[in-house]
Amino acid sequence: MISAGSKIVRIAVVGAGFMGRQHIGFIRGSSRAELVAVVDPRADALTGLDCPVFSETRSMLDTVHPDAVVVANPNAAHVDTARECIEAGAAVLLEKPMASSYSAALRLADTVARQRARLLVGHQRRHHPAIARARAAIHAGEIGQVVAVSGMWSARKDDAYFTDTPWHSEPGAGVTLINLVHDLDLLRHLFGEPAEVQAMSSRHARGLDVEDTVSVNLRFESGVMGSFLASDAGVSPWGWDQATEDAAAFPFIPDMDAYRVVGTRGALSLPNLARFSYDAGVSPDWHSPLSRTHLSASPRNSFEAQLDHFIDVAVGAAEPLISAADALGTLALVEAIASSARTGEPVDLARFRAALASRAGAET
Ligand SMILES: NC(=O)c1ccc[n+]([C@@H]2O[C@H](COP(=O)([O-])OP(=O)(O)OC[C@H]3O[C@@H](n4cnc5c(N)ncnc54)[C@H](O)[C@@H]3O)[C@@H](O)[C@H]2O)c1
Known part of the structure; x- marks a missing residue:
């Protein structure tokens, strides 16, 4: 972990689409952060970033060793990318939704808990x-x-x-x-x-x-x-x-x-x-x-406030305002909404969460 006294946190961004580019702008605007790399499979098409560009996350992590990574790739890639970054010891700001399913989100929450990782989920409005x-x-x-x-x-x-x-x-x-x-x-x-x-x-x-x-x-x-x-x-x-x-x-x-x-x-x-x-x-x-x-x-702009908080999380000066375990609750609600819309029946959340957790346990 970087020391709380470090001034500049070295941040990489994974996914340079609509949202990734906004994160890049906010990192560039922060006096507490430095943009050290960008990852996107369309690396060849990315211009004007003024930092090393990679086409996949693993080689970026092995080469640049960032302190922290903002993950802004498509939803389906969130969990694998976040786990790779955690394994490499980086703090992670993971764009919402944390995963595209509850079971995938649960896998990630387990990894975060086991590794005592520093992961903030990008529900930036909470920082408003x-x-x-x-x-x-x-x-x-x-x-x-x-x-x-x-x-x-x-x-x-x-x-x-x-x-x-x-x-x-x-x-x-x-x-x-x-x-x-x-x-x-x-x-x-x-x-x-x-x-x-x-x-x-x-x-x-x-x-x-x-x-x-x-x-x-x-x-x-x-x-x-x-x-x-x-x-x-x-x-x-x-x-x-x-x-x-x-x-x-x-x-x-x-x-x-x-x-x-x-x-x-x-x-x-x-x-x-x-x-x-x-x-x-x-x-x-x-x-x-x-x-x-x-x-x-x-x-105050929510994204700027979120980045400041993420830097605090990365240096160990704050606990994430939206942890993996917390965001998991939102994913359970998303799945309950889908289930109710499908069946036309109301969903009791306590029973639904228990069923989701036991189904995910049986799958592993
Ligand atoms: N917080 C917010 O308000 C907000 C707003 C918009 C989007 N988002 C989230 O941000 C994420 C990105 O959304 P977007 O609208 O920018 O999508 P996008 O499609 O514009 O951008 C995604 C980028 O990721 C790249 N990519 C694809 N697979 C990748 C991989 N495996 N590794 C690295 N990069 C990969 C794509 O080439 C693309 O450039 C999504 O999770 C989305 O839900 C959040």
């Missing part, structure tokens, strides 16, 4: 200041007892997203694993583990092998009720990517919300942190006017 502020407000009872949450992520992806990159429309992708997985991570972070889920999904709008739209109902162990709609076919201003300035690729719509949380004493929308509550002295019920104020949080 609005999430820490909202979580504190929710846990401090600032809107009373939370009753329910409703959320949406819908954006119309361009057709080239699917035609130019075949894995985007193959099993292991789809709006649930590519997009909704971030929202599921946040819902678990804010409201705890879900106890029960019901879901419906559709391929109607795009006609691909993977779903383009999914509707989910949740009951959390805390009693909070939830609903979420996600679609990569429907035009909309509602979703985290439109409501934050995290990714320059998505035009920002100020003061937009993606989640609405209702409590017994007020309501909170995210990520704009608008809080609705009754004024002191009025009857706290539906006949009284609601005042709107905004909770404050210092703005």
Whole structure:
């Protein structure tokens, strides 16, 4: 392990597509990191990176010996690549989803635990200041007892997203694993583990092998009720990517919300942190006017904050905010959603997780 006093962490990026290039930009912009290599099977086509480029991960690890690796290759390659990097002693920032199936994610979580590896899963939204502020407000009872949450992520992806990159429309992708997985991570972070889920999904709008739209109902162990709609076919201003300035690729719509949380004493929308509550002295019920104020949080880009945290994890100065074991819970929820959408039956999460774990155990 590199010493906590080291100034510059030597980071390699595996996968130089849409997301990998963003990571490269953030690493270049950090005073605490140095980009030491990029890996991509299309190495010959990569230009202007100004660092050694490799066509496969093993030779990069053997040659460059990076302190840390950002893994941003297609979902199906995540587990094998992350394990290779862990075996080589590197800290890993692994893009979401951690794996394209629960059983593969469980294998990786086992490796991380056995090797005491430093692995952070790339659910960058958790690093957004609005999430820490909202979580504190929710846990401090600032809107009373939370009753329910409703959320949406819908954006119309361009057709080239699917035609130019075949894995985007193959099993292991789809709006649930590519997009909704971030929202599921946040819902678990804010409201705890879900106890029960019901879901419906559709391929109607795009006609691909993977779903383009999914509707989910949740009951959390805390009693909070939830609903979420996600679609990569429907035009909309509602979703985290439109409501934050995290990714320059998505035009920002100020003061937009993606989640609405209702409590017994007020309501909170995210990520704009608008809080609705009754004024002191009025009857706290539906006949009284609601005042709107905004909770404050210092703005910060989630990816920059994530990289800073990853550097802390790499030097052993912090535990990962999203560990492999934590992200495994989100993968279980993804599979429960798929199962409910397939069978039309609600899924009891505790029983479902136990069945997944025992099936994975029988496979090994
Ligand atoms: N955190 C986020 O908000 C976010 C956003 C988009 C994508 N992602 C994730 O990032 C990852 C990459 O997505 P993308 O949209 O950039 O995909 P992409 O297809 O644009 O890029 C993937 C790149 O990986 C390369 N590649 C393929 N197999 C490889 C291998 N075995 N080793 C190394 N490189 C390999 C491809 O040539 C390509 O350049 C996915 O896991 C995706 O889910 C995360």
